[in-house]
Amino acid sequence: MTHFLDIDTTPADDLRKIIANAQAMKDARKGKPKGTMDAEQPLEGQMVALIFEKPSTRTRVSFDVGVRQMGGQTMVLSGTDMQLGHGETIADTARVLSRYVDLIMIRTFEEQTLLEMAEYASVPVINGLTNRTHPCQIMADVMTFEEHQGSIKGKKVVWSGDGNNVFASFAHAAKQFDFDLVFTGPPPLDPEPVLDGLYTIVRDPHEAVHGADLVVTDTWVSMHDPQSARERRHNQLRGYQVNDALMGKAKDDALFMHCLPAHRDDEATSSVMDGPNSVIFDEAENRLHAQKAIMRYCLGV
Ligand code: CP
Numbered sequence: 520m521t522h523f524l525d526i527d528t529t530p531a532d533d534l535r536k537i538i539a540n541a542q543a544m545k546d547a548r549k550g551k552p553k554g555t556m557d558a559e560q561p562l563e564g565q566m567v568a569l570i571f572e573k574p575s576t577r578t579r580v581s582f583d584v585g586v587r588q589m590g591g592q593t594m595v596l597s598g599t600d601m602q603l604g605h606g607e608t609i610a611d612t613a614r615v616l617s618r619y620v621d622l623i624m625i626r627t628f629e630e631q632t633l634l635e636m637a638e639y640a641s642v643p644v645i646n647g648l649t650n651r652t653h654p655c656q657i658m659a660d661v662m663t664f665e666e667h668q669g670s671i672k673g674k675k676v677v678w679s680g681d682g683n684n685v686f687a688s689f690a691h692a693a694k695q696f697d698f699d700l701v702f703t704g705p706p707p708l709d710p711e712p713v714l715d716g717l718y719t720i721v722r723d724p725h726e727a728v729h730g731a732d733l734v735v736t737d738t739w740v741s742m743h744d745p746q747s748a749r750e751r752r753h754n755q756l757r758g759y760q761v762n763d764a765l766m767g768k769a770k771d772d773a774l775f776m777h778c779l780p781a782h783r784d785d786e787a788t789s790s791v792m793d794g795p796n797s798v799i800f801d802e803a804e805n806r807l808h809a810q811k812a813i814m815r816y817c818l819g820v
Pocket residue numbers: 574575576577578579648656778779780
């Protein structure tokens with residue numbers, strides 16, 4: 520059974536193959552309307568369940584479109600409409616779904632829900648974001664970086680802001696794809712200790728970004744964070760906003776990334792998001808191609 524649960528638990532060679540396959544599938548579709556079927560139909564006859572316990576635009580649409588382009592069928596399920604974890608155990612839901620579908624993608628809160636789903640499902644499970652990680656996003660981000668700048672190996676990537684789930688997957692990727700990752704943010708919002716050793720901390724954002732090849736940020740308040748923490752987080756993170764002055768410290772051709780959705784003029788200014796170094800919409804597009812390759816990897820097709 521080949522699940523795609525995290526970047527650190529997927530062999531580096533396999534991650535490389537997924538990116539190469541994603542780029543090949545993207546290239547093969549160039550100029551075709553979005554609804555055109557791929558020349559190859561590796562998911563023909565396959566049914567995919569897309570489960571969302573949290574809101575989503577990109578993950579939901581890109582997985583759905585990706586399955587259809589490869590000839591498969593989808594059903595999109597909202598956590599609130601299911602018995603998941605309250606009407607029955609995760610294990611029982613996993614065993615039941617495995618009788619109906621060939622692949623499960625789940626976006627959930629606790630990592631334990633994902634892990635239990637994977638343990639008890641007899642079909643592959645893909646992590647579509649948990650409170651701890653967001654591996655599909657970072658596969659798309661590595662693909663996007665390499666499309667613009669070539670190999671990410673040895674490059675300097677700087678994360679400015681909250682040490683959250685998207686950062687955690689960047690930290691896993693730093694090891695697997697061999698790039699240097701710097702975290703700049705306030706100590707109360709440091710990444711989880713389990714990630715120690717995968718990145719370095721530089722507290723001053725201007726010093727941190729010096730010579731960067733890529734500058735990344737994300738929302739200051741994630742979906743799992745209590746809204747009551749909003750004001751405190753904004754006060755803690757204000758100095759880590761990615762603006763023109765901060766981007767000016769990076770290399771001239773440094774890229775800017777944000778997984779979206781963004782709160783414009785909080786974590787990043789519109790001038791940066793819409794500026795010449797920004798590749799935020801390429802990242803969003805590449806979710807589609809990267810996840811198609813991830814699904815093929817999981818299904819072995
Ligand atoms: N980046 C990302 O996962 O976006 P959605 O929350 O819209 O899926």
